[in-house]
Amino acid sequence: MSFALDILTIAAVSAGAFFFLAGTVGLLRFPDTLTRLHALTKADNLGLGLVVLGLLPQAGSVRHGLKLVGIWLLVLLAGATVSQLIARAARQGGPAR
Amino acid sequence: MTEFLTAALGFILAMLALGLVPILRGPGDADRMMAAQLIGTGGIAALLLLGAVTGVPAAADVALTVALLATFASIAFVKKGLPHLDADEASSTEDR
Amino acid sequence: MTDTTIFGLYAAAAVGFGLYGLITNPQPLRKIVAFNLMGSGVFLLLGVVGRRGAAAGFGNDPVPQALVITGIVVAFSATALAVALLLRLFQTAGSATLRDDAPASASINQSGD
């Protein structure tokens, strides 16, 4: 049982790390602010979710696991709204600024 | 398991650092506003992994704090970042 | 090379960077930022000392930890006061410079006194 859980951890954390890689490549390669914002918010939030999923089997207690999931949900909510605000500011300010 | 998680943590930290380079250098302030966003995801993933590696479960509390305050900082970036938005605020102050 | 040595050396470097910025940056706000960086380095040094004092089941000596927490709050208060002074200087003098012979453009900004 614990072996299977370890496999799950390794698979999920690896996938999470891959999405962080994808997000960073997007940040480095995309040409303008809005596409970079897209890369950052989509890929990194998914990466964080997968890391949280991978850490759940190692959490030790239900309370700790719930806290981890709660953090992810909070980051999702905040990320979705804040990226909207940043995108709006970027459009009003123009890409040159 | 600890070795693997440590390696993953190092990798995510490196990604975070690489991602910060274009954001902070960025041509404009709109790019820089993303810095707190990046830390709100990558930094928190690193913190949670670090808590698992070091055996400090309270790292989750730190992650919770960072999540809330990174959002707060992002909003302050947006609010203060663009000079013309700031000017709007100043003029509305005088109206009242 | 233990973890405390590594972080101790980084903390020493942070103090060095902060000192350099404090001296060379002409903008007062940048001096405040540099001073905060210096303070952060000093706090990390204290954290390293506490980490070396790990005993009795605790990973870090609680006394330096408490000192650092108090220090962070006091540093924040000092920063807030410094920033308020700087903004008031900018409001009354029209410029934020520490030079004595700064051009006085006070007529643009209405100041209260």
Add this chain to the structure above:
Amino acid sequence: MTVATILEMVLGAVVLGLGAWTIAARETFAATVGYVAYGLLVPLIWVRLDAVDVALTEAAIGGGLGGVLLLGAAARLRASEPAAAAETPGKIVRLGAAGASVMVAAALSAAVLLLPDPAPTLAPAAIANASATGLANPVTNVLMAFRAMDTMLEKVVLLLAIVGVWSLASDQAWGGRPGPRHQADPHGVFAFLARLLPPVGIVVGIYMFWTGADHPGGAFQGGSMLAAMWLLVIMAGLTDTPPASGRWLRLVLIAGPGVFLAVGLGGVCFGLAFLAYPPTNAKPLILGIEVAMVLTIAVTLGLLVAGAPERSPQR
């Protein structure tokens, strides 16, 4: 070299790189953004050093509130930047500064390398006396009982700082409301977030404070979280900063140090010493002080970030 050592080197390099960037950046606004990032990443090092209490404080006050304070000032001082940039000191000064900084850093590094072994520690003493207070978090014990004088005086420092900031108000804004009146679309995304996030943040803040008795956390961490949420609501224009002349506001500002001082003097009256808690009631007394302190800290930190009064109280 183990994986853990490499990790520590990477972690330190990332954080230090950010710190160096705040010094080297060309624009002040960019430097303050870098400082916020630095302040939000330093907690990783503190967690690695097993000092979670400090990690929480550094994230909340160092990165969050302190960063936003500097950021707001940078946005206001933007106009003055070209004039200040012209004053960059000459090569000789910069070389001298670099020399001095290298010497200080080298001296500190030598001190780190020459630290005594075995290291002196007060941890066993803190553990041995933990039963006197009934709290399980040794850092809270040190802050609230063993070194209570420091904590009380630190509250006084906060109070003095707010007095100092308020006294910088111009004559017509004396006793008025700090900062500009913020406005946002009441049906927009921003107002939505400012309505959704504070309830979560307030629960987290109270949790931080409450868990501080036995686990990492405490009055500072909880209070700064509450302050951040308050400022968020103010920035969204849903509420306004209170006028500095308000009686209730001033009562809240002195509640923390006041209760602390009263309990301290009570210790003298009941035949013990200043700030000595009677052993049977130590925990309720400490909690009482902390409740007053959370309120005071939240309001003080929020008002310190808001700055000096700028608008007259009547408007």
